[in-house]
Amino acid sequence: MKTPLGFKASALSCGIKRSGKPDLALIFSETPAHAAGVFTNNKLFAAPIRVSKAHLKKSGTACAIIVNSGNANSFTGRGGFKDAEKEALYLSKALGIEAKDVLVASTGIIGKRLALDKIKNAIPRLIKALSKAGMYKAARAIMTTDTFAKMASNRLSISGKEVIITGITKGAGMIAPDMATMLCFIITDANIAQRALKAALKEAVDRSFNCITIDGCMSTNDTVLILANGRAANPLIDIGSKSYYAFSSALSALCLSLAKMMVKDGEGATKFIEIRVKGALNNAQAKKAALAIANSSLFKTAIYGENPNWGRIVSAIGSSGVKVKEEDLKVKSSSLKKKDIYVEADLNIGKGETVVYTSDLTPEYIKINAEYN
């Protein structure tokens, strides 16, 4: 995979994870990049989110993203907020940039203070290790219960200039629409106005991460960040232009690839399930019904058991509160014996349609989450 021009990344183990696995990553743009973010709707959002939001608000640019796994720095009070601020400050000094140009993110256990000294001590090594090929290492370092590192790339041509978009993400539990314990960092060398970047990111998240659910749990730390440093030297992309739609589509496709990887790596998942609801009163009702199916423990266990208990699909739709009539409803699915399952419910009363993705609910999910701390 080609890395966008002007970006480097690195990762290492700074000692936050007891396992000794990589737990700290840095993504760096050699020149200031336009930046945008989408964050959890959880009202008790974590400290790094408060800091990143504030920094984005100041200028809409950033040069660096620092992320740790193993500790979410969530529900850690005023002290935790100060930790996240200091983390950005330490990194900015070491890089010779302004603190507001550093974005921070964390994932892991909730309610424990961050071992800030470990991060501080690791910063020089982290900067030294920066390389063009570092994104995959960063993808590994942000993993928690993920079983594989998730990275994808997309490219497009704008007025003859090649633009590259590369993203990394992590799941794999607390995954629900309106984000989840998911982190996603995207870098691109596109030359794009900040407001256009923001709009394209919002659209892409709506079409990807907001269409997946693993366990219906919404995390305190969900973060999607994008940096665009303009090094592809294409004519500036702004809202409403043809190039905007090309960029926006490419970004949405990239995010959907990453979102599907997250579902495939859902905690304990043995099945990848695509649920299409059509014929609903409108798109919002279609999504409501589709998510009711996707979040039904009974449906998810039936899929795990390869048990064609489609009454559970009917029951989930009926309980979602959307307009539906028994005589109009048609449900069908592909063979449950396969790893990839397709389920379709046609409400036959309107033109609303949506697709959501989910995984099955398995004894392994319970094992993972009964023991995780």
Place this chain on the structure above:
Amino acid sequence: MKTPLGFKASALSCGIKRSGKPDLALIFSETPAHAAGVFTNNKLFAAPIRVSKAHLKKSGTACAIIVNSGNANSFTGRGGFKDAEKEALYLSKALGIEAKDVLVASTGIIGKRLALDKIKNAIPRLIKALSKAGMYKAARAIMTTDTFAKMASNRLSISGKEVIITGITKGAGMIAPDMATMLCFIITDANIAQRALKAALKEAVDRSFNCITIDGCMSTNDTVLILANGRAANPLIDIGSKSYYAFSSALSALCLSLAKMMVKDGEGATKFIEIRVKGALNNAQAKKAALAIANSSLFKTAIYGENPNWGRIVSAIGSSGVKVKEEDLKVKSSSLKKKDIYVEADLNIGKGETVVYTSDLTPEYIKINAEYN
């Protein structure tokens, strides 16, 4: 347990369940009883619910309740509705009463037509088997994945007359607030106006079955029915009187006992969890937060694993959308090693308070539901 005066019940195996276990029950009042019901909010409610609702609307009285397990007669179209109507008709003829005085209920698999001939053939035996001690047998016959039969009784004195209230119920999956795959049948010899009976039942359900959740799934067949035949000969209980509050409290206490039994017998449950949320903006917000905790798969698996991961409680509250501030929130719990767990979250911003009950999420839940069909 004493049975209310003037009631009989019976149960047998008519062949709907492949296992040959009891699957058909009859509850009968020798004299017409005031009747009231509360039903699922699932928009795709089952055929027997449509019939029982219509019969209750006609007169507000009933003499008999016939219930089968093994087949929900849900999502069975116009044919399924006719089956439920015929079932009531056959029973009414055999008992020499009007069809509108028969209430029907079903639980089991969704989407299969009822074996109506098996029920029809069993009706004479069912009537012959009626006895004062039959309620416990009826409790056994309505079981699906339940591991024990659930029956409770309460008594009170009204103007020197003893009034008895007896109820049976079944769970044990698809249990969510606003009812679930739950059936509950209550009989009492109280002399009570129909409107008072209806009001007392609604209150009791709100305080009991609507405060429990096992898997967040709402069924198509949830039904709570009560018959009051007046044989205790107490002065008529009507709304607003002192005796109404005595009766209503006794009925609520009975329903709460039955609801707790359902949680204790939740599919695969190893823990009984009481969740109290206090200090919320109002009672509705307290309930919203409490149910968000109770329905969180991550919380439920943590309790199963005896894993003090209280960050999941915080995260669930934050994701529920209720007003909450990190600095005000206090969470505590009893020892997770015990079978009965108490969890308390104090939002410290208002006087809203609620208690809900739930069970843990275990590999056994998945095993049961992966195989059930």
